[in-house]
Amino acid sequence: xxxxxxxxxxxxxxxxxxxxxxxxxxxxxxxxxxxxxxxxxxxxxxxxxxxxxxxxxxxxxxxxxxxxxxxxxxxxxxxxxxxxxxxxxxxxxxxxxxxxxxxxxxxxxxxxxxxxxxxxxxxxxxxxxxxxxxxxxxxxxxxxxxxxxxxxxxxxxxxxxxxxxxxxxxxxxxxxxxxxxxxxxxxxxxxxxxxxxxxxxxxxxxxxxxxxxxxxxxxxxxxxxxxxxxxxxxxxxxxxxxxxxxxxxxxxxxxxxxxxxxxxxxxxxxxxxxxxxxxxxxxxxxxxxxxxxxxxxxxxxxx
Numbered sequence: 001x002x003x004x005x006x007x008x009x010x011x012x013x014x015x016x017x018x019x020x021x022x023x024x025x026x027x028x029x030x031x032x033x034x035x036x037x038x039x040x041x042x043x044x045x046x047x048x049x050x051x052x053x054x055x056x057x058x059x060x061x062x063x064x065x066x067x068x069x070x071x072x073x074x075x076x077x078x079x080x081x082x083x084x085x086x087x088x089x090x091x092x093x094x095x096x097x098x099x100x101x102x103x104x105x106x107x108x109x110x111x112x113x114x115x116x117x118x119x120x121x122x123x124x125x126x127x128x129x130x131x132x133x134x135x136x137x138x139x140x141x142x143x144x145x146x147x148x149x150x151x152x153x154x155x156x157x158x159x160x161x162x163x164x165x166x167x168x169x170x171x172x173x174x175x176x177x178x179x180x181x182x183x184x185x186x187x188x189x190x191x192x193x194x195x196x197x198x199x200x201x202x203x204x205x206x207x208x209x210x211x212x213x214x215x216x217x218x219x220x221x222x223x224x225x226x227x228x229x230x231x232x233x234x235x236x237x238x239x240x241x242x243x244x245x246x247x248x249x250x251x252x253x254x255x256x257x258x259x260x261x262x263x264x265x266x267x268x269x270x271x272x273x274x275x276x277x278x279x280x281x282x283x284x285x286x287x288x289x290x291x292x293x294x295x296x297x298x299x300x301x302x303x
Contacts (some may be wrong), residue, residue: 003126004122005122007122007223007225008224009100009120009223012223015220017219019217019218023217024217025214026059027203028201029056029057029116033059033063033115035144036060036063036113036144037067041067043140045138048110049074049111050070050071050113051074051104051112051113052073052075052113053076053112053143055075055116056117059115060113060115064113070111076104077094078096078098102127107137108136109134109135111139111140111141111142112139112142114144115144116144116261119145119146124185125189128141128185128186128189129189129190132190132191132266132268138270138272139267139268140268141265142263142264142265144263144264145176145177145261146261146262147176148176148260150259152258153244154240154257157240157244160243161237161240161242164239165233165239166233176260179197179198182262182264183195186264191266192268193266193267194264194265195263195265196262196263197263198260199260200258200260200261201260201261202257205254205257207245208244
C-alpha cells in the first residue's frame with residue numbers, strides 16, 4: 001500500500017527556490033548546525049563517507065568539512081542541480097536524490113546526517129529503512145526534524161479566525177513528527193541504540209506578519225497537499241493577527257512563536273555494540289541492590 005501524500009514536494013522545492021531568491025532566513029538552521037557540531041564532537045570515531053541528506057542549506061556540510069572525523073562528504077538533495085536553491089558551494093560532491101528514494105547501495109555509507117528536511121517526507125518509516133540499509137555496520141544516522149509543537153500558536157490563531165469567518169477550518173500548519181513516535185520508528189527501521197530528544201526555541205516577533213515573512217524566507221510556508229487552494233481572505237488574515245496578539249503576546253508586546261527540534265540518532269547494528277543481557281543471566285538480585293525483602297511468587301506481603 002502506498003503511503004498517504006501529506007506534502008506537495010514539488011511545491012516545497014519551489015518554495016525553497018523562492019526563499020533563496022528572497023534572501024533566506026537561516027537562524028534556525030544555524031542553531032541546529034551548532035548543536036550538531038557539539039553532538040558530533042562526542043562521537044569517538046571517524047566516518048570515511050558521509051551523506052548530508054536533504055538539508056536545504058550548506059550549514060551541516062560546513063560543520064562536517066571542519067571536522068577531522070569526516071572524510072568524503074556527499075550532498076544529496078532533490079534540488080542538487082540548482083545550487084542557489086540548496087546553498088551548495090564547490091567542494092562537497094553533489095547527488096540529485098529525493099529523500100523518499102535514495103540512490104545509495106546497501107552498506108555503502110558511514111554517516112548520514114540531515115537537518116530540517118525529513119519532516120517533509122511522506123513516508124518517513126520507508127526513508128529510515130532506506131538509510132539503515134545504506135549504512136555500513138556501525139554506521140550512524142544523526143538527524144534533526146521539525147517537531148509537532150512547532151508553530152502551535154499560529155495553528156491555534158488560524159483555526160479560531162477561520163472558524164469565525166471562513167466556511168470551515170483548513171490545514172495550514174503541517175502535522176510534524178512527535179517525539180514519542182520517533183524512537184519506535186528507529187527501532188522499526190532496524191537501528192540499534194536509538195536515541196531521541198527535543199529542543200524547544202521560543203522566538204519573539206514584532207507581529208504575525210513578521211513571522212510569516214520569516215517562514216517565506218525559510219521556504220517553510222504551507223506545502224500540505226490538502227491545503228485550501230483559493231486565496232485567504234484579508235478579513236481572515238487580519239482576524240488571525242488579532243487573535244495571535246490576544247493569546248500569545250509577550251509582556252513587551254511582541255508575539256511568541258515556538259519552534260520544536262526533534263533530534264534522533266541510531267546506529268546500524270554491529271557485534272561490537274552494547275547488547276541487552278539475556279533473560280536469567282543476571283548475577284545479582286534486584287532485591288539486594290534495592291535493599292528490600294524479596295517475596296516469592298504466590299506469597300502475600302505482610303500487612
